[in-house]
Amino acid sequence: MSENLFPSWPDVAAQLIEVAAGRTPADTVIRGGQWVNVHTREVLPDHDIAIKCGRIAYVGTDASYCCGPETEVIEAKGRFMIPGLCDAHMHIESGMLTPAEFARAVIPHGTTTMFTDPHEIANVMGLEGVRLMHDEALMQPVNIYTQMPSCAPSASGLETTGFEITPDDVAEAMAWPGIIGLGEMMNFPGVANADPKMLAEIAAAQRANKTVGGHYASPNLGPDFAAYVAGGPADDHEGTSEADAIARTRQGMRAMMRLGSAWYDVESQITAVTEKGLDNRSFILCTDDCHSGTLVNDGHMNRVVRHAITCGCDPLAALQMATINTATHFGLERELGSLTPGRRADVILTSDLSELPIELVMARGQIVADSGSINVDCPHLDWPDHARGTIHLGHTLQARDFEIRAPDGANTVTANVIGVVENQAPTKALKAELPVVDGLAEGAGDVCQIALVERHRGTGGVTNAFVSGFGYTGNMAMASTVAHDSHHMIVVGTDRAQMALAANRLAEVGGGITIFRDGAELALVELPIAGLMSDQPAIEVAAKAQKIVEAMEACGCNLNNAYMQHSLLALVVIPEIRISDLSLVDVTQFKKIPVIEGFK
Known part of the structure; x- marks a missing residue:
């Protein structure tokens, strides 16, 4: 049953x-379970749940009077009855899956509600891409709500995207x-500085009585943070410390603590609850970004809840x-x-709350998964052809396109280098x-090259710089058309x-991820939809991602x-330093910086 056909309460x-x-x-009727009441934080044994028209009609100690000859009875057998899990902030595209295939992957893990921000496809296809994601989301047998992307580009003047989101779009x-x-x-500096475009988007959402999502990726909790909160965002998932979580909740925001595939920010913040x-x-759990391998092998929101409990959180609070x-x-x-x-x-039935x-x-009201197996259809949208043809390089790339020319007479150069930090979104600004x-x-030692290849308009533009932290050796390259958030092509x-070779290969297949070494392709994930998503099942995409x-x-x-x-x-x-199609960017100051600062 699609969302727009599901009966409302009235x-x-x-x-x-x-x-x-x-x-x-x-x-x-679900009979004989332990009712986990998240309103009162209680576990009440020997309870039943009666369901009508997909909604709960009764919860109590005896629903036998609600049963008729045609009533289906599900025996809970003393198991815990808990609400379906909600992911408060996530990007479906990060799973490299369409909404239908993402739903198929997470339903067996107990996720029944998702609040998704499709700003990845917004950068590639604009408002049309958001509508396509929104429409396929409504077709699913679980609840997928869409947040209208706010920032495409994410920082005006520092990058060029395929499309721009405007206040009229919002x-x-x-x-x-x-x-x-x-x-x-x-664009937290934009909000903090009362940028008219950002405030117009926030105003459009607030006039519609909708929730405004936050993203304050700065350790500065002084006037800039105060100005951002005053601007209207109601939550934030970019906190990485206990102090971040406390600051947000004290100011009336919800602190969204994330455990994604690479972001481990629950443990460092949940002490605000468990110790302070x-x-x-005032605290919410989310994933933000989960790739298909995590979904298939480790789980989704069930993984996040388990992790929070492992970090010392009471299971009912988690x-x-x-x-x-x-x-x-x-x-x-x-x-x-x-x-x-x-x-x-x-409803989820589980035998252990931890x-x-x-x-x-x-x-x-419909059984959608049993013992880890999905038993419901997840319908696909008929994606238009132009959504599958979004890689435009302008010309076949050559090795010379990736050269970083030194100043005349230089024997060595002092370069600004992006430093990767394991398990965290921020980078380090290195020299x-x-x-x-x-x-x-x-490059030398652990420093290798990084390039951002323009892929939306076929300009042929390539921005070259240096990155460290990956540990690569030998003659190799990795390319991806998933490049948050502008989604040009990143090549390292x-x-x-x-x-x-890697860049041209992705142009050939319409987008994805590939790795070359010594002229041979070691692995490839094709992502033909907007260069971001596959319409294949999660298990197949996960195998290729592995x-x-x-x-x-x-x-x-x-x-x-x-x-x-x-x-x-x-x-x-x-922060602290990134690459765009325009230059290297110092995100602590929101300004472009040169790759080479000096030479000898």
Whole structure:
């Protein structure tokens, strides 16, 4: 049943009342479970749940009076009955999957609600891309709400995107049925400086009574942070420390603590609850970015809840952070997030609240997964042809396109270098003394080359710089058309000829990720939809993504989830230093900087 066909509470209120009063039989009764009540943080044994029209009509100690000859009875057998899990902030495109395939991947893990920000495709296809994601999301058997992207480009003047999102686009999208709010407001300097465009987008969302998502990626908790909060963002997921979490919640924001494929920010912030004793209702769990390998092998929001519990959080508090807290934040407390009358019957049966095995999943009153296997269709949108032809390089690239010419007479140069930090989104701004060979600055040691290749308009532009931290050895290159958020093409390599081979290969297949070494392709993930997503099942994409991981390791890289680090090196709103199609960018000062600062 699609979202736009799912009955609203007013449509079925009379039927829910009739079931609760015992005058009409329920469609389904879950019998003999332990009711996890996230409103009161209680576990109540020997309870039943009666369901009608996909919604909960009754929860109590005996629903036998709600049963009729046609009522389906599900025996909980003493297992815990918990609400379906909610992901408060995420990007479907980061899974390299369409909304349909992402839903198929996470439903067996107990995720029944997602709040998604498709700003990746917005940078490639503009408002049309957002609408396509929104429309496929509404077709799914679980709840996928869309946040209208706010920042494309993420930082005006520092990058060039395929399309630009405007306040008029935001105002138009606010009327779409699945739009829940404004996506993360990444241009935090713009908000703090009262940029008219940013404030117009926030105003459009607030006039529509929608939630404004935040993204304050700065350690500065002084006047800039105060100005950002005054600008209207209601939550933030960029915190990395206890102080960040406390500062946000004290100012009335929700602190969204993320555990993605490469971002491990729960452990460092949850002490605000577990040790400082802050009210956990101001805290929310999310994933932000999960690639297909994590989804297939490790889980989704169940993984985040388990991790929070491992970090010392009470299991019931952790569940609140992944259910009712999220629903309340988005104004949906009367619709989902708890197992109480009127809400959507999104129910998980599990035998252990700490380990959280997902044994049965129900969404909107329908069993959608059982014992880890999905048993419901996830319909696909018919994506238009032009969504599959978004890689435009302008010309076939050569090794010379990746040269970094040194000043005349230089024997060595002092270069600004992007320093990758394992398991964190921020980078370090480093400097390195690098050799000059035949007039070209060359990488040395752990420093190799990085390039951003323009791929939206076919300009032929290539920005070249240096990066360290991957540990690559030999003659290799890795290229990806997933390059948050502008989504040009990022190429990292130790050899310019391999960099050209990798870039041209992605143009040939319509986008994706590839690794070359010594002229041979070691691994490839095709991502033909906008150069960001595959429409293949998650298990197949995950298998190809694993080949990428293995190829990176074969080339000397042992970073955890290094691909995610690779894909974020162009995100010019997260400190300290990034690459764009225009130049290197110092994100602590939001200004362009040269690759070569000096020479000898």
